[in-house]
């Protein structure tokens with residue numbers, strides 16, 4: 001288990017924990033980021049301040065702080 | 080089927096109702112997550128022209144559209160998109176307030192077939208309301224193109240409400256919607272209940288019993304909804320309960336229930352428990368009703384690899400913006416001469432047809448050239464709008480917000496603020512409205528305070544005119560780009576200062592959906608441009624024409640007959656033609672200076688004198704507070720008279736002769752920074768209730784504009800211009 005911000009572009013896995021507090025947690029949830037959903041890291045900006053992830057067909061942009069509060073279990077092959 | 084107010088552009092206002100008294104009325108609320116195509120569906124159903132765009136938060140206030148069928152008058156209310164009933168941003172609050180408090184007959188819940196499962200989570204929340212409801216699954220074309228399929232019957236069976244599959248883009252299924260509305264409205268079918276886990280139901284039951292003690296919640300359906308919302312930690316509902324006599328008892332019970340459920344489910348909050356429940360239900364439903372092909376690499380994935388590439392993304396974005404302003408200037412100036420020639424021709428015709436006098440003069444010297452001087456810029460404005468529209472329709476807007484978020488954060492703003500800021504390049508009025516998509520009130524007010532620095536399209540004519548007059552044509556597009564970028568950078572700097580001085584605190588978190596890229600429909604683009612062109616021409620024909628009439632009047636009266644007589648005598652006495660001309664123009668100049676406007680101008684001139692403005696530029700600047708195009712039309716009127724040199728036929732040449740380069744740049748700076756037009760100012764007032772901010776907003780841009788212009792004017796002076 002590690003925060004999204006420690007994963008590299010292309011990394012895939014499953015969300016195991018979301019540490020964010022409401023209302024951010026609720027917002028992430030309504031975009032499809034919930035415990036148990038599949039997730040893939042698509043992109044980040046040069047300074048890694050903003051991240052893009054994909055879950056169940058929805059692409060979501062989030063800031064470093066929010067991304068760091070989402071923890072995933074990467075599937076084999078990604079660092 | 081008839082649509083009564085389809086041609087109201089974006090206003091959606093209701094016209095006369097007198098004749099259709101007998102019609103039965105049905106009021107329908109269109110609710111759904113953002114960017115699922117709610118507005119598109121209404122457009123496709125009724126031929127209305129609601130604004131659509133491929134990003135979340137296009138619609139930020141409710142709009143009503145009326146249609147008639149089979150003796151029913153159906154009012155469709157297009158609501159802003161809302162992700163969840165636990166609303167987050169102000170525009171979501173608009174939708175939530177409507178759903179909770181307004182009186183309507185049924186809900187059409189629009190869902191995006193591409194992301195059905197997360198859409199269904201919201202559907203379940205809506206179903207808790209126990210209103211009559213229809214589910215419309217839109218974007219079916221996109222799912223089918225990828226080889227997927229939605230099983231409508233299965234969905235209907237599992238949800239227990241009517242389901243319609245639609246594609247607003249291909250106009251499929253949308254006509255069925257009205258029939259279903261009427262059918263559901265008239266049918267007496269029992270409403271469908273959604274049941275949660277037994278342990279949750281037990282607690283809901285307890286809460287309902289308690290609520291029944293209060294006379295407010297005798298209706299079991301409503302009590303159930305309130306109970307569920309309380310478990311979902313809905314603050315609005317909690318506020319309602321707070322004022323009831325049963326509150327103390329209820330509050331105690333709620334605390335108990337929260338603890339029990341949280342223990343039992345091992346979750347942090349009951350709202351998480353409900354979320355998990357709905358999530359599981361949605362997953363199960365989608366598994367049965369949606370056939371999904373294995374995921375392939377989509378066009379969006381491939382485009383994004385390049386367009387939001389960590390290194391290349393930002394340069395590509397800047398290139399697009401540069402290109403836009405280049406094209407705006409270059410291509411836009413092609414038809415300019417034709418338009419100019421056409422209006423000169425009109426003036427000449429008027430001079431030839433009408434007898435000399437005040438009427439001839441007000442038309443040929445006042446209104447026609449002034450309106451013409453503004454309409455000349457229609458092509459530029461349309462190109463700029465086309466660019467902004469492409470940004471909105473393709474889905475690139477969200478990418479730009481993504482790319483700029485880190486940069487904007489440094490200035491105390493968040494990436495999402497990019498959307499209102501870019502709309503500001505088009506028109507400041509909708510941009511102020513679009514700031515509703517920012518949740519944090521501080522972020523929102525900062526964004527609104529700096530929005531005026533994003534030069535709107537009405538300022539474009541002033542820029543193009545001044546660039547044409549004072550800069551080499553080969554660099555015109557670049558200069559235009561620099562002006563717009565400088566405005567944006569100034570906006571960021573001011574935002575940073577505001578953040579440090581007045582609004583301490585972190586900007587709100589940034590979480591945003593990135594929609595797939597979509598090809599904009601040519602028809603929709605055409606319609607948008609047509610609406611913009613119509614609005615612009617209307618404005619030129621009414622507001623600008625009116626303003627220029629006032630300017631003409633103020634600059635032509637009072638007549639000083641003594642002055643005229645003395646000059647006429649001199650002209651008679653003059654020896655050759657050249658001297659006659661000279662005297663004639665001297666007279667005209669004197670008359671202008673003695674006019675009402677001349678007097679006003681002389682009074683305000685000292686304020687602008689340090690910037691190198693003469694009284695005419697000063698008047699034009701002040702007149703620009705009404706609308707920025709008026710600056711151009713006023714300059715056209717004021718510099719049309721009192722000019723002896725026959726060579727300087729065009730406004731551009733006259734400006735060159737009368738205004739120094741330094742002063743022209745100072746004028747550009749003023750136009751860039753000072754208060755936007757009346758319409759924008761009143762929108763700001765409507766959106767911001769605090770008097771302190773209103774007052775601040777009225778003063779600071781003008782002071783800043785003057786100071787910056789003064790600085791630039793003197794800097795150029797030092798540099799030897």
Ligand SMILES: Nc1nc2c(ncn2[C@@H]2O[C@H](COP(=O)(O)OP(=O)(O)OP(=O)(O)O)[C@@H](O)[C@H]2O)c(=O)[nH]1
Pocket residue numbers: 112113114115116117118119120130131132133134135136137138139158159160161217218219220221245246247248249472597
């Ligand atoms: N392919 C396809 N695209 C669609 C369909 N319906 C809408 N769109 C596109 O989806 C985007 C969103 O449409 P809107 O009508 O603005 O969505 P909305 O639900 O009103 O969005 P908000 O007002 O932001 O809540 C636009 O780019 C539309 O062109 C459809 O059936 N098929």
Ligand SMILES: [Mg+2]
Pocket residue numbers: 117118119130131137138157158159160
């Ligand atoms: Mg909409």
